[in-house]
Amino acid sequence: MKYDFDKVIDRFGTGALKYDALGERYGNPRLLPLWVADLDFETPPFVVKALKQRIEHPIYGYTVMPADYWNVVARWIADHHGWQVDTEWLTYIPGIVKGIGMAINVFVAPDEKVIIQPPVYHPFRLTPEGNGREVVYNPLIKNVDGSYSMDFDNLAEVCDEKCRMLILSNPHNPAGIVWDRDTLTRLADFCYDHNIIVISDEIHCDMALWGNKHIPFASVSPRAAACSITFGAPSKTFNIAGIVSSYAIVSDARLRDRFYSWLTANELNDASIFAPIATMAAFNEGEEWRRQMLAYVEGNIDYVIDFCRDRIPGIKPFRPQASFLVWLDCTALNLPHDELVALFVDKAGLALNDGAMFGKEGEGYMRLNVGAPRSIIIEAMQRLEAAVASL
Numbered sequence: 001m002k003y004d005f006d007k008v009i010d011r012f013g014t015g016a017l018k019y020d021a022l023g024e025r026y027g028n029p030r031l032l033p034l035w036v037a038d039l040d041f042e043t044p045p046f047v048v049k050a051l052k053q054r055i056e057h058p059i060y061g062y063t064v065m066p067a068d069y070w071n072v073v074a075r076w077i078a079d080h081h082g083w084q085v086d087t088e089w090l091t092y093i094p095g096i097v098k099g100i101g102m103a104i105n106v107f108v109a110p111d112e113k114v115i116i117q118p119p120v121y122h123p124f125r126l127t128p129e130g131n132g133r134e135v136v137y138n139p140l141i142k143n144v145d146g147s148y149s150m151d152f153d154n155l156a157e158v159c160d161e162k163c164r165m166l167i168l169s170n171p172h173n174p175a176g177i178v179w180d181r182d183t184l185t186r187l188a189d190f191c192y193d194h195n196i197i198v199i200s201d202e203i204h205c206d207m208a209l210w211g212n213k214h215i216p217f218a219s220v221s222p223r224a225a226a227c228s229i230t231f232g233a234p235s236k237t238f239n240i241a242g243i244v245s246s247y248a249i250v251s252d253a254r255l256r257d258r259f260y261s262w263l264t265a266n267e268l269n270d271a272s273i274f275a276p277i278a279t280m281a282a283f284n285e286g287e288e289w290r291r292q293m294l295a296y297v298e299g300n301i302d303y304v305i306d307f308c309r310d311r312i313p314g315i316k317p318f319r320p321q322a323s324f325l326v327w328l329d330c331t332a333l334n335l336p337h338d339e340l341v342a343l344f345v346d347k348a349g350l351a352l353n354d355g356a357m358f359g360k361e362g363e364g365y366m367r368l369n370v371g372a373p374r375s376i377i378i379e380a381m382q383r384l385e386a387a388v389a390s391l
């Protein structure tokens, strides 16, 4: 079956954050929204069908997990990432950012610290800060070709005995990096030696592009497995973020007992009625849809890269290795950051993520969500070309 990703769907008035919060966040409710990281493609029909089937039964009372649920999740991970996950390592969590917050509360004492590597997904900073934990920064190194590397020399310098956790974006948001095995192994060795727990946020892991291969952090070595907690979800790939269906994977028994007993005591690992239904439909029936969706996204990314090369050379998109977010290097436009944001919002009428929200390393950058019908991406690029031409 050929799925239709060209279809434009009106999401205004559905409570969609990406659309209905435009007025509040950008001061203009009619911008073209290319910010929040969900897809403007229809959630796959097999997921909708499974949910509808359950909705038709008119009682939505307390619910148990389907017996096969964790086998389905473990099989998906083994088939896609070659990581053999024991079902007892898995538990439900009510969202990945919430998972990060919960892990901080369990493992990081109030006077201890959390390391992040900006530019990176902003809740990695906001969640520890909001919980009163100090954040330690180990910025990524920007290479001449626009790619990023981890800075192990600086990590050794900024890390002290109070650093208890490092939050890793794997694959990386906002630059779409699929971290290589050497980098992950080196990070695992460092963190293991320094008694640091790595939270590996792998929410984008099922969207590697152009033959890139996601490597689960915990799978790279016994030391990585011993010092890490992995979070995953079908939410980004299958466009079901509103259903809230995330999971944690902890292979180390000591870490697992400590984390999962706290979750259980607070009933934070009880799934809602719809989460397992949507996840099982996605993982049991979703492979073909996932492949077609990613091929479409690759086409959108190629379009943006070619367009900028030919018509907006002052903007250099970084080609992501995973997911549907494109990190736009706009530094060659030589605009102060607030004027860059105004160019996109006021002149082009576009709502992208301001690069600076991912850290000061993101100044001069914007993050573009290309998980949308091609016609929307074309319109966005034309508006941007006109706005830049007017400078």
Ligand SMILES: Cc1ncc(COP(=O)(O)O)c(C=O)c1O
Binding pocket: 037, 094, 095, 096, 097, 098, 121, 169, 173, 201, 203, 204, 233, 235, 241, 246
């Ligand atoms: C790296 C990363 N982690 C977590 C999330 C959000 O996950 P959740 O909605 O499960 O908290 C996002 C959403 O954009 C993300 O990009």
